[in-house]
Amino acid sequence: MQEAELHDLSDDADYAASQQQGSASMIRCDSGKRSSSSEPEGAEIVFLKDNVTIHPTQFASERISGRLKLIKQGSSLFLTWIPYKGQTANARLSEKDKNLYTIRAVPFADVRSIRRHTPAIGWQYIIVLMSSGIASPPLYFYNGGVREFLATVKQHVFLVRSGEDSNVFLVNDFQNPLQRTLSSLELPRAVPAASVPSSPVSVRDSTSHENEDRTDMGVSDKSASSQYHGRQRQKVNDPARDLSIQVLEKFSLVTKFARETTSQLFREAHSHSNGFGAFERRNSNQSSLDYSHKASDDEEEVPNRSPVAPDPLEKVPYRKQNHDDEAATNVGTFELIDLKEFDKLSLVWGKPRQPPLGLEEWATFLDSEGRVVDPKALRKRIFYGGVEHKLRREVWAILLGYHAYESTYAEREYLRSIKKAEYETIKNQWQSISPEQAKRFTKFRERKGLIEKDVVRTDRSLPFYDGDDNPNVNLLRDILLTYSFYNFDLGYCQGMSDLLSPIVFVMEDDESESFWCFVALMERLGPNFNRDQNGMHTQLFALSKLVELLDTPLHKYFSQNDCLNYFFCFRWILIQFKREFEYEKTMRLWEVLWTHYLSEHLHLYVCVAILKRYRSKIMGEQMDFDTLLKFINELSGQIDLDAVLRDAEALCICAGENGAACIPPGTPPSLPVDNGLFYSQQDDEVL
Amino acid sequence: MASRRRMLLKVIILGDSGVGKTSLMNQYVNRKFSNQYKATIGADFLTKEVQFEDRLFTLQIWDTAGQERFQSLGVAFYRGADCCVLVYDVNVMKSFDNLNNWREEFLIQAAPSDPENFPFVVLGNKVDVDGGNSRVVSEKKAKAWCASKGNIPYFETSAKEGFNVDAAFECIAKNALKNEPEEEMGAKPAAMDFPYLSS
Numbered sequence: 099m100q101e102a103e104l105h106d107l108s109d110d111a112d113y114a115a116s117q118q119q120g121s122a123s124m125i126r127c128d129s130g131k132r133s134s135s136s137e138p139e140g141a142e143i144v145f146l147k148d149n150v151t152i153h154p155t156q157f158a159s160e161r162i163s164g165r166l167k168l169i170k171q172g173s174s175l176f177l178t179w180i181p182y183k184g185q186t187a188n189a190r191l192s193e194k195d196k197n198l199y200t201i202r203a204v205p206f207a208d209v210r211s212i213r214r215h216t217p218a219i220g221w222q223y224i225i226v227l228m229s230s231g232i233a234s235p236p237l238y239f240y241n242g243g244v245r246e247f248l249a250t251v252k253q254h255v256f257l258v259r260s261g262e263d264s265n266v267f268l269v270n271d272f273q274n275p276l277q278r279t280l281s282s283l284e285l286p287r288a289v290p291a292a293s294v295p296s297s298p299v300s301v302r303d304s305t306s307h308e309n310e311d312r313t314d315m316g317v318s319d320k321s322a323s324s325q326y327h328g329r330q331r332q333k334v335n336d337p338a339r340d341l342s343i344q345v346l347e348k349f350s351l352v353t354k355f356a357r358e359t360t361s362q363l364f365r366e367a368h369s370h371s372n373g374f375g376a377f378e379r380r381n382s383n384q385s386s387l388d389y390s391h392k393a394s395d396d397e398e399e400v401p402n403r404s405p406v407a408p409d410p411l412e413k414v415p416y417r418k419q420n421h422d423d424e425a426a427t428n429v430g431t432f433e434l435i436d437l438k439e440f441d442k443l444s445l446v447w448g449k450p451r452q453p454p455l456g457l458e459e460w461a462t463f464l465d466s467e468g469r470v471v472d473p474k475a476l477r478k479r480i481f482y483g484g485v486e487h488k489l490r491r492e493v494w495a496i497l498l499g500y501h502a503y504e505s506t507y508a509e510r511e512y513l514r515s516i517k518k519a520e521y522e523t524i525k526n527q528w529q530s531i532s533p534e535q536a537k538r539f540t541k542f543r544e545r546k547g548l549i550e551k552d553v554v555r556t557d558r559s560l561p562f563y564d565g566d567d568n569p570n571v572n573l574l575r576d577i578l579l580t581y582s583f584y585n586f587d588l589g590y591c592q593g594m595s596d597l598l599s600p601i602v603f604v605m606e607d608d609e610s611e612s613f614w615c616f617v618a619l620m621e622r623l624g625p626n627f628n629r630d631q632n633g634m635h636t637q638l639f640a641l642s643k644l645v646e647l648l649d650t651p652l653h654k655y656f657s658q659n660d661c662l663n664y665f666f667c668f669r670w671i672l673i674q675f676k677r678e679f680e681y682e683k684t685m686r687l688w689e690v691l692w693t694h695y696l697s698e699h700l701h702l703y704v705c706v707a708i709l710k711r712y713r714s715k716i717m718g719e720q721m722d723f724d725t726l727l728k729f730i731n732e733l734s735g736q737i738d739l740d741a742v743l744r745d746a747e748a749l750c751i752c753a754g755e756n757g758a759a760c761i762p763p764g765t766p767p768s769l770p771v772d773n774g775l776f777y778s779q780q781d782d783e784v785l
Numbered sequence: 786m787a788s789r790r791r792m793l794l795k796v797i798i799l800g801d802s803g804v805g806k807t808s809l810m811n812q813y814v815n816r817k818f819s820n821q822y823k824a825t826i827g828a829d830f831l832t833k834e835v836q837f838e839d840r841l842f843t844l845q846i847w848d849t850a851g852q853e854r855f856q857s858l859g860v861a862f863y864r865g866a867d868c869c870v871l872v873y874d875v876n877v878m879k880s881f882d883n884l885n886n887w888r889e890e891f892l893i894q895a896a897p898s899d900p901e902n903f904p905f906v907v908l909g910n911k912v913d914v915d916g917g918n919s920r921v922v923s924e925k926k927a928k929a930w931c932a933s934k935g936n937i938p939y940f941e942t943s944a945k946e947g948f949n950v951d952a953a954f955e956c957i958a959k960n961a962l963k964n965e966p967e968e969e970m971g972a973k974p975a976a977m978d979f980p981y982l983s984s
């Protein structure tokens with residue numbers, strides 16, 4: 099142990115020295131060769147390190163080595179890590195797997211911090227944490243060189259060592275007032291570690307770190323962390339505390355996510371046919387931290403029960419068992435990530451999106467009579483890639499719950515014919531209203547008028563709905579009017595035409611099928627349109643809680659700027675992002691959401707993911723409520739769906755149980771808890 | 786003068802769904818009319834610079850959804866308004882009948898300090914339709930209602946043809962300005978109500 103600390107110390111001393119020398123000699127010290135192949139024009143490689151390796155699983159044979167580079171282009175610095183071609187020991191690691199881990203030109207503008215680990219035994223590694231809260235897998239430097247790496251980074255971007263944890267280096271965090279303070283403070287040298295309440299120390303006066311770190315490192319790992327805690331207790335009001343909490347929080351998410359993903363990959367490797375059970379059974383020796391784990395057969399629910407500390411700052415029993423009381427402290431959580439633990443950690447980016455499900459593959463999900471053999475596998479497949487357009491007609495009806503997964507071709511055909519007759523009956527109810535009767539049926543006239551005004555304002559720029567007297571527009575009208583009779587209490591509300599339009603488009607103008615698919619969708623989204631707007635308020639509330647959990651600074655910003663009502667996300671939620679993406683992308687997003695894979699409320703994580711993408715702009719420009727609303731409205735058409743879905747997936751897994759706890763039971767699109775009562779208070783306004 | 790902060794005048798447009806609020810706002814700010822506007826979900830605003838007597842103002846025009854069900858959102862958008870525009874469709878009686886509801890709802894939610902004298906402007910839109918033959922609300926009737934509510938200025942407009950839109954908004958801006966205290970921007974309420982977060 100002691101040696102290890104000394105090792106760490108020497109690393110720091112060198113680090114400090116490198117700062118003084120301006121690091122010129124450090125750059126490219128590992129390999130002078132410049133690769134010219136993959137770099138864009140005008141880019142310069144400022145750092146290159148071979149044999150940087152990730153450990154996707156605990157098996158040595160499955161490690162992937164590659165080359166890490168820092169590339170400077172203009173004023174931007176990028177990080178890349180590209181696995182070597184065809185040198186993997188293990189045949190199971192396909193090129194696809196490697197692609198999964200490849201880091202292609204991550205700009206440092208998106209990096210929040212770099213965590214350095216210099217463990218007692220084994221290799222040094224770093225974890226890169228993105229502003230979005232997503233982190234890289236641990237990158238092991240088999241040939242050493244972490245300090246040169248950091249020194250080089252520091253030459254090109256604003257890098258400051260966290261005052262709380264000398265192994266965390268914060269990147270470009272100008273938004274945070276604390277960071278501004280940190281960078282301007284240039285604190286005096288030699289801060290005696292034990293006695294002074296941890297003053298934030300800038301990396302710039304790195305010479306002072308020698309003293310400080312020596313003090314820290316002279317003790318064992320455990321007491322070093324307990325010492326952090328000792329300081330922590332003395333300075334409740336120190337703004338640095340929030341930062342540390344934030345970092346801790348993020349990293350506890352990272353490790354948790356990594357653990358999930360590892361177990362997922364692990365299991366996928368062992369059950370090729372059906373990777374869906376990813377969260378099914380956790381590897382029992384996976385981690386001593388799995389203390390909240392409950393075995394469960396209910397796969398769908400498992401993400402909600404995944405092992406995550408209820409509060410990253412809470413006391414951790416594991417710690418208590420193994421260390422003295424002092425060490426069993428809140429802040430110590432971070433230190434729980436020990437070597438053994440990390441050996442199993444791996445991928446923490448959201449998975450790359452897959453191509454949409456095609457006809458041939460679809461057939462493999464069905465038995466000879468047309469039943470979906472493994473609904474969960476299907477849902478997972480669609481979650482990661484969506485569905486090819488020509489398949490949507492068939493698949494949407496099942497995803498939406500109109501047809502059952504276990505139904506046969508024949509049963510579906512039969513249901514279609516029954517439902518067609520039923521549809522005609524309901525439609526007849528309003529079609530048979532004569533003009534004379536309509537004169538004395540104000541509610542009907544008004545409802546019809548409202549629908550007619552809206553259908554001519556729905557997706558008219560699409561060829562499918564454009565032009566005068568377009569029959570598809572009439573179809574929208576008829577279906578909405580029929581629905582307002584089918585569910586007279588809910589009636590018609592603006593936004594419904596937006597939800598119906600893609601369904602009619604996909605169902606190739608089959609009126610009855612469109613109607614019943616819409617009915618199935620409204621089973622879940624109906625509460626969005628309730629008169630008391632409770633469905634919307636519950637979702638906006640859950641969203642605010644999720645942001646608080648997943649991006650505390652952004653939450654604080656919103657709360658300080660009167661933005662906590664989240665009304666700027668109203669449109670996103672009311673019509674499931676229908677106005678935010680182009681038509682095809684909306685359909686892709688919807689089918690992904692409808693899988694309810696990972697969560698019924700993925701749409702809320704999509705909201706968080708989008709907000710996180712623009713967080714630095716929002717906070718940097720000090721947007722007030724009005725400006726923010728305008729900004730969000732104008733994001734329409736600008737959002738990268740695949741990237742946002744990956745982030746949302748990662749955030750959802752990160753948040754785990756804590757995330758699920760932010761979302762009250764019955765929050766749409768969960769099915770209503772009590773069916774009978776839902777639309778009962780609406781009699782006063784029937785439109 | 787130059788150093789003085791440019792004044793923001795906040796205007797809210799209210800009225801039943803489909804009466805032409807979005808169309809009117811776009812006609813005034815962008816000078817165009819499109820058949821492809823979508824029904825408004827939530828709220829949005831456009832801004833326009835206006836000048837009175839050598840002073841420049843920013844007119845911030847808020848367009849909200851017309852369906853009654855969304856009215857509870859109003860509280861977030863109405864606050865700090867300097868003038869409220871009530872729009873109806875001269876061809877739809879119900880939209881005229883509802884003006885009173887909109888006015889009262891606004892006064893409740895925006896809670897202006899002097900509700901009696903808060904400036905409203907009423908617009909009767911779509912006068913172009915069918916050459917005026919499908920009209921169901923007469924100018925006389927509309928003006929009578931406006932008079933009964935404290936002489937609200939009244940304009941007949943067509944967002945489609947741009948008829949009377951500029952004149953109407955000039956009046957709207959002037960009324961908004963009248964509502965602003967001379968020196969500073971009106972103090973906006975600090976906190977918004979959000980029942981779930983108040984505890």
Ligand SMILES: Nc1nc2c(ncn2[C@@H]2O[C@H](COP(=O)(O)OP(=O)(O)OP(=O)(O)O)[C@@H](O)[C@H]2O)c(=O)[nH]1
Nearest residue numbers: 802803804805806807808825850851911943944945
């Ligand atoms: N002929 C005619 N049509 C108009 C006029 N103004 C609006 N319209 C049409 O009326 C319909 C509704 O117009 P919008 O401006 O979208 O109405 P809105 O009041 O914003 O409606 P919501 O957003 O639903 O509250 C659209 O089809 C417009 O093209 C007008 O002055 N004349």
Ligand SMILES: [Mg+2]
Nearest residue numbers: 806807824825
């Ligand atoms: Mg509108």
